[in-house]
Amino acid sequence: MEENHYTASGPDTASTALVGQAAKGDAGAFGRLYDIFADRIYRHIYYRTGNHDDAKDLMQEVFTRAWQALPKYKKTKTPFLGWLFTIAHNRIIDYYRAKKDYAYLTDEIIIPDHAPGPEKLAEVQFTQQAVRKAILQLPGDQQQVIILSFIEGFEYHEIAAALNKSEGNIRVITHRALKKMREIMGGGEV
């Protein structure tokens, strides 16, 4: 199974041909894209919803929507994965609007980590949960930029393309988001 790491540009380069085929209606090519990107999309949604079942459902919706909208996708404008993330972002917003339940802010997600021992593991888990909660309380664009940048490993220019903003703007938003997160987390050390 193919797995993609960190930047969107690598996998996108490899998947360009598949995207082109899928855009012409090749469901098999789209299935290959699903193989490549499903884990990333799932992880992204799970991080933001904290619920496995909802994350699975939303992931399916993202790919269904992507298939429907694929003919319009312009690979030159946005990395394919970035485009998928924007669809996911919209689906997640719709999800919370419909749900009107903000328990996700307190639900803790299971974040496996390779820590050396139980104490360290507990510390890492605690920090990661605090960071996640702070991220989820950020305004929409800040949240998206932080997640795409730090969680998903996009470069600033890729985020700029995905969100239709300038790279400088993304840097400004990053700065503000980090400041806001500090405020949310009490301004102390993480």
Place this chain on the structure above:
Amino acid sequence: MEKFELILTKCIEDIKSSKSTIADCLERYPSLRSELQPLLELALHIHEPTDIKLDNQYKQAAKTRLLQQITRPKEKTSRSFGDILSLGIPRRFAPVRMAVSVIVIVIILSLMGGGTAYASQGSLPGEILYPVKTATEDTRLFFTGGGAAKAELNLQFARTRLEEMSKLASGNQQGAAPAITRYRKNLKAAAGQISNITDSIALKSTLDEALAEIANQLAYCDSLLDDHPEYAGPVNEAASLSIKTQLDLLQVLEKQDIVQAAQINLNTMQNRLRRAQAKAGENQFQIMEEALAQYEQFNTLGEEILQAAQGENAQEIAGLSEDILLECLANLDSIIQKAPEQYQPVIQSHRESALRFQSQAHQKRQQQGNPDGNNGQGNGQGNGQSYEQGDGTGTSYSADSPGDNGQGSSVEGNDGQGNDLNADQENGSGAGSSNDSQGDTGQGQDSPSEGDNGQENSQNNDQENGPGAGGSNDSPGDNGQGQDSPGEGDNGQENSPGAGSGNKSGG
């Protein structure tokens, strides 16, 4: 001097790629240590939870379901479905028929848990299930309480209309008419519902979301037109509707937060001109012309907002406008270079509009930037225009525009003739730079250079060395006010506490 956000993000990139450590970065920027360190430490704690993965078995099963779903042929449905829903009531009794249909749908939905609604979601205008889809939407709207929620729903349905148009683009383009009709209806309803919200917090929140959504819808229209230039009629009509709604909502926002309204409007001006420029580069001049016409509408609103602004808001908006218009004029000049002769008159007319707006902004900034009795304290707004008085000569200087290399101009004096202080130092000293590392602490302003229309009043222990457009760099040790305006199309706004108050020796 680099902007703080650039330094911060570069440091983060370097640390993430192991090129530097936090200590290296702090050593590189000692004057920024206190602000930089906590943000870098926080940034390093944000990372991907790499081990969260889908169960492979589930993934394969879900993939199979997905492929089945997307390759499933559309089911043909009997033409009499509408008649069934309305229990055979003749069409001449349309209102009753509609009401009965809605009731039937509600009953079916309640019995089937939304399955029917789901089944109709993929239907398009002209198809038999389409009335079910729209009736379902009407039903949902009917049962949704509150203007904000209804508006959200209407905007969601409006987006669905565009998606329908997109699906029709490859085949039955003539079928777009019903989608556009409903698109108009959805947008109009949303705008009306939003403007009727009385709670100011709810109104602001709903406006923010609605404006973002409509901007997305305009981008969707752009994309659709790019893919199907032959579909220009319906798509341009939809784009016009979204722009009209955007303008209406901006006018509502203007009453809530005039600076934000101006920022969004200026951003959209830029967005339209960038599109026009790109299309000119692709020799798609009709689309270019359409984008320019769209630009003009926002330019007009921008002028209105500027005229309506008062006090500090006016100063800020004028500064933002001047920044953006510089870029807009550069876009227009580029378009002029690329466009054929026949388009030149219309482009020139847009250029004149931009120039007029720029001129108004400049005048407004000057009017607002010279308040009486301001003893050298920059007001932290606009483009750093500063005013100093103290020796009886009314000497002052200002930085007039982003990127102005220290060419301060005298704008005020008791006799109307200002004396240009520090004329020997201004050139090359970088008016607008606020983060020099040594020297006097004066009023500094970092004027944006790339379409910045945001504002950030940052905690400014910045030290400005040199003539420092924006004024007030009189003596070592002075604490001045600084303003760092974020760059590149930023439309956010942030105020941080602690700008040092000016402490000047005027004369």
